[in-house]
Amino acid sequence: MAIMTSDLTMTDALNSIGESILLADHNYDLVWMNDAARDLFSDIAPLFGYKSPDDLIGVNMDKFHSYPFKQRGLMEGLSKKHQVRINIKNRFVADTVITPMKNAEGETSYYTIMLMDVTTKTEEEERKDHLIESLSIPILKVWDHAVAVPLIGDLDEKRVDHLISSLLKKCTEGDIQYALLDLSGIHKFNDQFSRHLKQLNQSLQLVGTECLVVGITPRLALSFQYFDKGLKTFKNTYAGLRYIIQHDS
16 A cells, blocks of 8 residues: 555655554555665665665555564554564564554554664673673682682572583683582572582583582571582581581692
8 A cells, every 4th residue: 555645745744754654554554764774774675675765655564573563453453553673684683663543443554663683782781781690600719729709699590501611611721520509598598409509510520620608697597408418418518618618639
């Protein structure tokens, strides 16, 4: 469906908006885009096999979705604006606002799709998350062949995977024979934590590193029915270090 003359004032207004705006008709075919959208899609169009943004006019929105039936279901039931963050070919991230535009009979004539490019913002957020993640569990060298790992808070799957990966790399590259796991910052010791600790211990054993658990608080000791009895435990870091000094070859 082409843009009607009566809609030109609307497109003029949309073209003055700084954000990227697309118009799709009731069949979800793209019928118009403003200048900002042309600038954005000059880089995006080739990712879908089109030479220029103008080649996208007339293309159905299904072309841009991995699961078009889900998108159609959402659009068909749309009565007010819908906001979602989308990832385009792992190259662009955009906050998207889709708004149905009704005619005098209350039927949807067009959909406006506003895209706000947040790729740089998302990359910055990911960098910050990575930095926070890397700093959340420090690995400290405390002796020639020993490191200490102070654990704080809850250990979820993501943190455990990151810890195991980082610790194994540190142990193999630095000829680390002992890893002191300090649990003094752990407030709750349950079955899930026990599984994570066992997984960590088994991973360290595979690279020849002995896992020593230190910092057992009285509160933590009360919940040790979940504890792996095969792990060596010490009251504090000093006791663990003394063990290392006595056994370090």
